[in-house]
Amino acid sequence: MSDLILDVRGLHKSFRLSAKQQKIEKTKQKVKVAVNDLSFTAHRGEIFGLLGPNGAGKTTTLRMLATLIRPDAGDALVDGASIVKEPERVRERIGFLTSELKLEDCFTPNYLYDFFSHLHQVPAEVRGVRKQALFSRFGIDRFAEVKVADLSTGMKQKVSLVISIVHDPDIIIFDEPTNGLDVITAKVVTDFLQELRGRGKTVLVSTHIFSLVEKLCDRVGVIIDGAMALCGTLDEVCQGKSLEDRFFDLYVERMGEDA
Amino acid sequence: MKGGMLTIFRKELARFFGDKRTALATILLPGLLIFAVYTFMGSALSSQFSVDEDFVPAVQAVNLPGSVSALAGQAGLDIQPAQDVEAAKALIQEEELDLLAVFPPDFDGQVAGYDVTSGAPAPAVELYYNSASVNSSAAYAQMAALLEGYETSLSNKFDVNPGDGTTYDLATQADTAGTLMSSMMPMLLMIFLFSGCMAAAPESIAGEKERGTIATLLITPLRRRDLALGKICALSIIALLSGLSSTIGTLLSMPTLMQMEGGVGAAYTPVHYLALCLIILSTVLFIVACISLISAFARTIKEAQTYVTPLMILAMVVGVTAMFGGGASPHLWAYFIPFYNSVQAMAGLFALELNWTHLLLTVGCNLAYTALGVWGLTRMFNSEKVMFQR
Ligand SMILES: Nc1ncnc2c1ncn2[C@@H]1O[C@H](COP(=O)(O)OP(=O)(O)O)[C@@H](O)[C@H]1O
Numbered sequence: 001m002s003d004l005i006l007d008v009r010g011l012h013k014s015f016r017l018s019a020k021q022q023k024i025e026k027t028k029q030k031v032k033v034a035v036n037d038l039s040f041t042a043h044r045g046e047i048f049g050l051l052g053p054n055g056a057g058k059t060t061t062l063r064m065l066a067t068l069i070r071p072d073a074g075d076a077l078v079d080g081a082s083i084v085k086e087p088e089r090v091r092e093r094i095g096f097l098t099s100e101l102k103l104e105d106c107f108t109p110n111y112l113y114d115f116f117s118h119l120h121q122v123p124a125e126v127r128g129v130r131k132q133a134l135f136s137r138f139g140i141d142r143f144a145e146v147k148v149a150d151l152s153t154g155m156k157q158k159v160s161l162v163i164s165i166v167h168d169p170d171i172i173i174f175d176e177p178t179n180g181l182d183v184i185t186a187k188v189v190t191d192f193l194q195e196l197r198g199r200g201k202t203v204l205v206s207t208h209i210f211s212l213v214e215k216l217c218d219r220v221g222v223i224i225d226g227a228m229a230l231c232g233t234l235d236e237v238c239q240g241k242s243l244e245d246r247f248f249d250l251y252v253e254r255m256g257e258d259a
Numbered sequence: 260m261k262g263g264m265l266t267i268f269r270k271e272l273a274r275f276f277g278d279k280r281t282a283l284a285t286i287l288l289p290g291l292l293i294f295a296v297y298t299f300m301g302s303a304l305s306s307q308f309s310v311d312e313d314f315v316p317a318v319q320a321v322n323l324p325g326s327v328s329a330l331a332g333q334a335g336l337d338i339q340p341a342q343d344v345e346a347a348k349a350l351i352q353e354e355e356l357d358l359l360a361v362f363p364p365d366f367d368g369q370v371a372g373y374d375v376t377s378g379a380p381a382p383a384v385e386l387y388y389n390s391a392s393v394n395s396s397a398a399y400a401q402m403a404a405l406l407e408g409y410e411t412s413l414s415n416k417f418d419v420n421p422g423d424g425t426t427y428d429l430a431t432q433a434d435t436a437g438t439l440m441s442s443m444m445p446m447l448l449m450i451f452l453f454s455g456c457m458a459a460a461p462e463s464i465a466g467e468k469e470r471g472t473i474a475t476l477l478i479t480p481l482r483r484r485d486l487a488l489g490k491i492c493a494l495s496i497i498a499l500l501s502g503l504s505s506t507i508g509t510l511l512s513m514p515t516l517m518q519m520e521g522g523v524g525a526a527y528t529p530v531h532y533l534a535l536c537l538i539i540l541s542t543v544l545f546i547v548a549c550i551s552l553i554s555a556f557a558r559t560i561k562e563a564q565t566y567v568t569p570l571m572i573l574a575m576v577v578g579v580t581a582m583f584g585g586g587a588s589p590h591l592w593a594y595f596i597p598f599y600n601s602v603q604a605m606a607g608l609f610a611l612e613l614n615w616t617h618l619l620l621t622v623g624c625n626l627a628y629t630a631l632g633v634w635g636l637t638r639m640f641n642s643e644k645v646m647f648q649r
């Protein structure tokens with residue numbers, strides 16, 4: 001067994017709903033439990049997938065791991081650093097990417113790369129070498145001096161990806177990695193995630209797309225309504241069925257009549 | 260980590276100056292506009308309230324007595340007899356005629372026979388004029404002065420300031436300028452500094468929230484305090500530059516606006532300027548901290564601007580206090596109150612009454628409040644409720 005790098009223990013997170021949100025969510029409850037006692041582990045050199053429908057609590061979980069929000073209860077150790085007690089050490093160790101993390105339109109990829117390298121305190125020599133490799137790997141070099149505002153959506157996404165790993169983190173957390181991407185950019189991204197795994201990195205992705213999990217993930221955790229329904233290797237979870245069929249079995253089991 | 264603060268500081272400035280047009284509009288435009296508008300206002304005012312030098316008023320009179328006719332002749336006033344009182348009034352309304360003087364019949368006789376102690380109503384002269392016309396007003400003033408002079412000459416017991424070349428107003432040029440400056444400049448400066456801060460801070464903090472770029476910063480190991488400090492320092496510099504341009508524009512247009520000779524700043528020494536810089540710097544830091552806090556709380560730039568507006572009005576109102584109350588406040592407590600302390604300290608400074616206790620207290624308090632603001636902003640950057648509220 002490869003060694004443990006991510007250890008998530010009993011995470012809880014609820015949100016107080018405003019009157020407006022209650023209307024949107026069509027609920028009378030004042031509190032929404034988004035994540036309910038969630039635990040799982042991930043190991044070095046594997047791609048772990050969090051699979052669940054919209055609203056299952058995937059993004060909330062990943063944001064807690066990235067220390068953007070604090071769990072109500074529970075903790076997680078990211079390469080030994082606690083997300084509750086040592087958020088700054090956690091931030092040094094992870095690369096986090098979601099579509100909600102935007103880059104400032106008025107800067108060029110080149111400027112942003114250097115800016116975030118400074119924030120991560122990457123030494124200048126290392127930064128230069130890394131930037132060259134990543135920019136040419138994703139074809140950003142031709143657009144290095146073009147303002148982000150003038151880049152195509154796909155190119156923006158690639159720049160965001162590169163920016164999120166300026167410090168060459170051991171753990172990469174990626175929320176819905178292929179959402180909103182055209183097929184070609186999506187392939188570039190999934191290929192890169194596999195490449196990262198090949199270099200011994202740990203990748204944690206969240207998705208609602210079965211095929212993405214089947215193609216990419218070594219292990220998967222199925223999240224339904226904020227709780228972990230099942231967690232294991234792809235084979236363990238599927239038990240000979242297709243992932244989609246297994247998911248709906250679990251879904252009916254969890255949600256009962258509603259499904 | 261000092262580096263983080265510097266990185267943010269440089270990024271904020273790069274972002275602001277990267278957009279040449281906005282940068283020019285924020286920094287140069289206010290100064291140019293203020294200079295243009297004030298200069299225009301100054302020259303418009305002076306031309307509006309003065310008449311041509313070779314102006315001769317058109318005056319008509321009813322029952323013009325010989326005594327007044329003689330005095331008017333000496334003063335170069337040409338008075339025509341009025342044919343019809345109502346027609347003359349109509350002409351004044353149409354600004355064809357400047358003045359109509361109606362004397363009682365046998366004015367000179369009545370005046371000579373009038374006993375001041377009798378209690379009977381004095382003989383009256385009626386002057387009809389049109390205050391909407393500059394020429395008519397001038398004619399009225401000229402005629403009224405003439406008649407008053409005549410009345411005084413009839414019973415002269417004593418004179419006040421007879422004006423044989425003596426200067427009675429003992430205020431020096433510096434005092435006059437100082438009084439004007441101390442009543443005007445604190446308010447103007449407050450407005451300029453506030454507008455400068457308004458131009459930069461909501462955009463940089465609420466804007467980053469609105470555009471979703473703040474989260475990208477928050478997942479880096481950057482300390483929240485460095486983020487707060489870096490932003491406040493950079494925004495203060497932008498606000499200072501904008502405030503500086505407005506101030507220079509005002510000072511350059513002051514002489515025209517106030518109809519004063521020479522430059523306005525002549526009476527101030529380098530020490531005054533240094534003290535002013537200290538006050539302005541600490542005030543800007545404090546205002547930026549305030550607006551930043553409000554901007555961090557707001558979800559959008561627009562929301563931030565809406566929330567800040569009452570504060571700006573408050574600062575302006577406080578600025579107006581410098582116009583009343585006769586000089587800077589002598590009370591120590593006044594220099595603990597934000598905004599008020601800066602305004603009062605500036606008022607004292609401009610009136611050439613430099614008080615180091617007040618000055619240092621003002622600067623110290625502003626810096627302390629700013630530090631409090633940085634602490635608050637750091638907490639807000641740390642708060643998921645504030646940063647990620649939906
Ligand atoms: N800041 C928030 N305030 C209120 N409710 C929230 C907030 N963030 C997430 N939620 C709710 O928590 C649940 C889980 O959301 P999320 O983690 O985004 O799900 P997923 O990423 O799996 O689609 C949803 O019902 C969502 O509406």
Ligand SMILES: [Mg+2]
Pocket residue numbers: 055058059060175176
């Ligand atoms: Mg999501």
